[in-house]
Amino acid sequence: MRRTRFDEWPCPIARTTDLIGDWWTPLVMREAFLGRKRFDDWVTALGIPRAVLTARLERLVQEEMLRKVAYEERPARYEYKLTEKGIAFYDVLAAMWRWGSDWQWGDGEGPLMLVDRDSGEEVVPTVVNEHTGERIDVRRLRVKTRAH
Amino acid sequence: MRRTRFDEWPCPIARTTDLIGDWWTPLVMREAFLGRKRFDDWVTALGIPRAVLTARLERLVQEEMLRKVAYEERPARYEYKLTEKGIAFYDVLAAMWRWGSDWQWGDGEGPLMLVDRDSGEEVVPTVVNEHTGERIDVRRLRVKTRAH
DNA sequence: TCAGTCAGTTCGCTCGTTGAACTTAGAGGA
DNA sequence: TCCTCTAAGTTCAACGAGCGAACTGACTGA
DSSP states (O other), X not given: OOOOOOTTSXXXXXXXXXXXXXXXXXXXXXXXXXXXXXXXXXXHHHOOOHHHHHHHHHHHHHTTSEEEEEEETTTTEEEEEEOHXXXXXXXXXXXXXXXXXXXXXXXXXXXXXEEETTTOOEEOEEEEETTTOOBOOGGGEEEEEOOO | OOOOOOTTSSOHHHHHHHHHTSTTHHHHHHHHHTTOOSHHHHHHHHOOOHHHHHHHHHXXXXXXXXXXXXXXXXXXXXXXXXXXXXXXXXXXXXXXXXXXXXXXXXXXXXXXXXXXXXTXXXXXXXXXXXXXOOBOOGGXXXXXXXXX
């Protein structure tokens, strides 16, 4: 049977899960942020099967996270550019980066760090409440239907 | 063939992808944050196939995001409690929540909101640099190996 | 005795992922 | 002319994973 789809569920976590629950997809986006634009860039960098990459890129284009642009006409050659929606997705990767660095290494610190390209200072992603600037305490949270 | 594993890759995004790339897993965690503790709670709330839930709970226990605790001896009955690592994972779900709310609905605003249990005020997750409190600009980022 | 609860397991079916080979359209060199 | 190379895919067989439904085992309560 077909995998249960979540992309019409009325919950933002469910819809996002539907997208990144496709195996490889977050890594395809990670590579896009590292500047990969072409089919073989991803194949080489990730070792992703070509048929899978075809499917993932198609989905990401359809979701308007990437835009497929011809950079050569004869023969037809394409590259994939991040859209505004795709760029915004970096926040999700940054949260994964932080949690993964904190908790997925035995000694409590991952081997890689993010730094500012100019100043060289470390950038440490953290999730806060936009209104207060404070970290979010799940135990004080409730879900509410937005009035329309 | 076996799905390519990312859980030993030296990148926090890859390792986190390996975990949440398992179909259903982020939703299992979402339900844990809503207070689900027992096997049939998840089956009822999500409609997840029982065999899949068994596999997901096993993985989450092995990853130490949930702890399996007997709440009854005869017959043996278990519940699953969030650990510190599991609670920390909320940040990833919050980032997914925010991005999903902003971008996965046509009109730019999801149907649900997070509010403070006491004050009733809206809580809007956002990802910032912990050192500056400012949003992260991907174009100014570089990845660096941590010196050990 | 019989229905109900809970936490799973088992099963047959289908879908998705994998690695390798192949395709198509052109460029550049001997 | 022929050969090799590049880029962006497509095709294919094998196999692992997800699907729904039915079943199990240990108990409880009517």
